[in-house]
Amino acid sequence: xxxxxxxxxxxxxxxxxxxxxxxxxxxxxxxxxxxxxxxxxxxxxxxxxxxxxxxxxxxxxxxxxxxxxxxxxxxxxxxxxxxxxxxxxxxxxxxxxxxxxxxxxxxxxxxxxxxxxxxxxxxxxxxxxxxxxxxxxxxxxxxxxxxxxxxxxxxxxxxxxxxxxxxxxxxxxxxxxxxxxxxxxxxxxxxxxxxxxxxxxxxxxxxxxxxxxxxxxxxxxxxxxxxxxxxxxxxxxxxxxxxxxxxxxxxxxxxxxxxxxxxxxxxxxxxxxxxxxxxxxxxxxxxxxxxxxxxxxxxxxxxxxxxxxxxxxxxxxxxxxxxxxxxxxxxxxxxxxxxxxxxxxxxxxxxxxxxxxxxxxxxxxxxxxxxxxxxxxxxxxxxxxxxxxxxxxxxxxxxxxxxxxxxxxxxxxxxxxxxxxxxxxxxxxxxxxxxxxxxxxxxxxxxxxxxxxxxxxxxxxxxxxxxxxxxxxx
Numbered sequence: 001x002x003x004x005x006x007x008x009x010x011x012x013x014x015x016x017x018x019x020x021x022x023x024x025x026x027x028x029x030x031x032x033x034x035x036x037x038x039x040x041x042x043x044x045x046x047x048x049x050x051x052x053x054x055x056x057x058x059x060x061x062x063x064x065x066x067x068x069x070x071x072x073x074x075x076x077x078x079x080x081x082x083x084x085x086x087x088x089x090x091x092x093x094x095x096x097x098x099x100x101x102x103x104x105x106x107x108x109x110x111x112x113x114x115x116x117x118x119x120x121x122x123x124x125x126x127x128x129x130x131x132x133x134x135x136x137x138x139x140x141x142x143x144x145x146x147x148x149x150x151x152x153x154x155x156x157x158x159x160x161x162x163x164x165x166x167x168x169x170x171x172x173x174x175x176x177x178x179x180x181x182x183x184x185x186x187x188x189x190x191x192x193x194x195x196x197x198x199x200x201x202x203x204x205x206x207x208x209x210x211x212x213x214x215x216x217x218x219x220x221x222x223x224x225x226x227x228x229x230x231x232x233x234x235x236x237x238x239x240x241x242x243x244x245x246x247x248x249x250x251x252x253x254x255x256x257x258x259x260x261x262x263x264x265x266x267x268x269x270x271x272x273x274x275x276x277x278x279x280x281x282x283x284x285x286x287x288x289x290x291x292x293x294x295x296x297x298x299x300x301x302x303x304x305x306x307x308x309x310x311x312x313x314x315x316x317x318x319x320x321x322x323x324x325x326x327x328x329x330x331x332x333x334x335x336x337x338x339x340x341x342x343x344x345x346x347x348x349x350x351x352x353x354x355x356x357x358x359x360x361x362x363x364x365x366x367x368x369x370x371x372x373x374x375x376x377x378x379x380x381x382x383x384x385x386x387x388x389x390x391x392x393x394x395x396x397x398x399x400x401x402x403x404x405x406x407x408x409x410x411x412x413x414x415x416x417x418x419x420x421x422x423x424x425x426x427x428x429x430x431x432x433x434x435x436x437x438x439x440x441x442x443x444x445x446x447x448x449x450x451x452x453x454x455x456x457x458x459x460x461x462x463x464x465x466x467x468x469x470x471x472x473x474x
Contacts, residue, residue, distance in 0.1 A: 054081030172312030220269025
C-alpha cells in the first residue's frame with residue numbers, strides 16, 4: 001500500500017516540486033499551503049508522514065508540529081527550512097520532529113529521510129502499521145485491536161466471522177464495547193456501506209416492541225398517527241444489532257423467529273409482506289444457553305442466533321492494553337476539549353494498571369475525560385484522578401480536586417462554625433470508612449450507611465465541590 005504524505009508549505013513552487021517528485025517515487029501526496037489548513041487536513045484523513053516548512057505565513061513549523069502531535073502522538077513530521085543554524089535544529093528536534101532538512105536540498109535527501117522514518121515507524125507488518133493509527137480505525141467504527149493475547153484472539157475471531165454472513169452472539173460485561181465490535185464486524189463484511197442499525201432491547205416496552213422492530217401502519221393502534229419504519233426495515237440489506245436481546249418478551253421472540261426463518265416480515269397492522277436480507281448480531285450480559293434452560297429465552301431462537309459466538313474479555317483481563325486504550329481516549333478527549341495534553345505521568349498509568357475497572361472501557365473513557373478536564377498540565381497527573389480508582393492505602397489523602405478530607409485543625413476554623421465543621425468531619429469520616437470497608441463500591445456503602453445511593457452520591461459531590469472551592473483542603 002502506498003504511503004500517504006501531507007506537504008505543508010506556502011511556496012507553490014516547492015509544493016509542486018515535492019508533489020511531482022514524491023508521486024514519481026510511489027507516494028500519494030496532498031498539499032496544503034498554510035499551517036491551519038494542513039492541521040485540518042491531517043485530522044480529516046490518514047497520512048503516514050507530514051513534511052512541513054519551518055516558515056509559514058500563519059504559523060511556524062513547530063506550532064504545526066505541536067498541534068498535530070497533540071491530536072496524534074504517533075504523527076511523523078519532517079521539518080524543512082532554509083534557516084540551518086544549530087539553534088533552530090535543536091528546537092525542532094526537541095519539539096518532536098523526526099528529522100530536519102535544510103534548503104536548498106537534493107530531492108533524494110527527502111527520499112532518504114522518508115525511508116528512514118517509515119522503516120523506524122512501520123518496521124514489520126500491516127498489523128503493526130494498523131496499530132499505529134488506532135484513532136482513525138475507531139472513529140470509523142472499528143475497535144482497537146490491542147496487544148494482549150486476549151485482544152489478539154478477539155480480533156482474530158472478529159476478522160474470520162466478518163467474511164461470512166453468520167448471525168453472531170456477543171457476550172460481555174457492560175462497557176466492554178459490544179456495539180463497537182458489532183460495527184466492526186459490519187464494516188469488515190461485504191455489507192459495509194449498507195445500513196448498520198443498533199437497538200437496545202432493554203429499553204423496549206412490551207407493548208411497543210413489535211412496532212419498534214417491524215414498524216407499523218397508520219391506525220394500527222391508538223397513537224399510530226402515521227406509517228413508521230421499524231428497525232428491521234431500516235437495516236434491510238445491512239446489519240441489525242440487538243443489544244440485551246434477553247429482555248425481549250416471549251411473544252416477540254416467537255415473531256422474531258418466524259421472521260428470521262421466512263426472511264419476510266409485515267409491519268404491525270399491515271398486510272403487505274416485505275422481503276428481508278439482513279444479518280443479525282445480538283449481545284447479552286447473560287449466557288443465552290443458560291437463559292433458555294431457565295425458560296427465559298426460546299431455545300429455537302437461540303440456535304438461530306448462535307451460528308457464531310464471541311466472548312469479549314473484561315478490561316481487567318487485558319492489562320497490557322490499558323496504555324493503548326488510555327492513549328486513544330486521551331487523544332479523542334483533547335480534541336474535544338481543545339487542550340494540549342501529551343500523555344500521562346508514570347504513577348497515573350500504574351494506577352490504571354492496578355485498578356479493577358468494573359465499568360470496563362466505558363469507565364476508563366469517563367475517568368480520562370474527567371481527568372483531562374481537571375488537569376492544568378501537559379500531562380495528566382495523579383491529582384486529576386477520581387478518588388474511587390485510587391489504591392486503598394492512598395485514599396486517606398486526596399488533593400483538592402477529589403472527594404477530599406477537609407482540614408479541621410483549630411487554626412483553620414473560622415469562629416462560629418466549629419460545631420458545623422465538627423459534624424461535617426464526623427459525616428465525612430463515616431462515609432470514607434464505609435467506602436473503604438466495601439472497596440469503594442458505592443451501592444454497598446449506601447447500604448452500610450442506611451441511605452440510598454442517590455443521597456450518597458449527592459454527599460460525595462458536595463465534598464468534591466467544597467474541596468474545590470474551600471480553603472479547608474488537606
